[in-house]
Amino acid sequence: MRLYDDPCSGNGYKVRLILALLGRAYDYVPLDIDKAETRTPGFLAKNPNGRIPLLELDDGRLLPESNAILHYLADGTPFLPVDPFAHAQVLQWMFFEQYSHEPNIATVRFWLTHGVEMTPWLLEAAERKRAGGYAALGVMDAHLSQGRFFAADAFTIADIALYAYTHVAHEGGYDLSGYPAVTAWLDRVSAQPGYVPITAVGR
Ligand SMILES: N[C@@H](CCC(=O)N[C@@H](CS)C(=O)NCC(=O)O)C(=O)O
Structure with missing residues (x-):
């Protein structure tokens, strides 16, 4: 699993925090939003919305939006109730x-x-x-x-x-x-x- 993120981002921190709480390892790809590194053709091909955080699964599927990523990672864990x-x-x-x-x-x-x-x-x-x-x-x-x-x-x-x-x-x-x-x-x-x-x- 790979996380595209800017270290200063609170939206990215949500993902970093749940990954740490779950003890899950991941590759970290830092992008500098001040240098428009989320607006390059390469990144836009991964997230047409041009924003981090973006989670890339090992099978290549891509998931942007911090709260959707939280929801995906928390599924089946105590951090997301089933009721x-x-x-x-x-x-x-x-x-x-x-x-x-x-x-x-x-x-x-x-x-x-x-x-x-x-x-x-x-x-x-x-x-x-x-x-x-x-x-x-x-x-x-x-x-x-x-x-x-x-x-x-x-x-x-x-x-x-x-x-x-x-x-x-x-x-x-x-x-x-x-x-x-x-x-x-x-x-x-x-x-x-x-x-x-x-x-x-x-x-
Ligand atoms: N609703 C999105 C917001 C993401 C967002 O605004 N990301 C900012 C950094 S916190 C970004 O990538 N900005 C770079 C840009 O707009 O080019 C989420 O929760 O993930």
């Missing part, structure tokens, strides 16, 4: 992550950590995204004040998906001090056996 309702709740939070969370929290982090010139228009866009990101954090905090994890009363891929960009939200200028249930949950995730930080790449 239909619990399974759907995991998906509920993963869709929430892609629509209400990642586009707000990850984007601002990218702008601030990749040397993007913050024009007045982008500064305004960052403020709008921060408002959306804080709204998502509020939803997460209210939910986590009722339970230890997002779904199924267990650590699942919903937690992995949401952890990836929440734990580095400060790099996008977010202050998590007003979200105590979220910060306590971050500690519970990083205490999982086999946990690796976002800086750990390959295996």
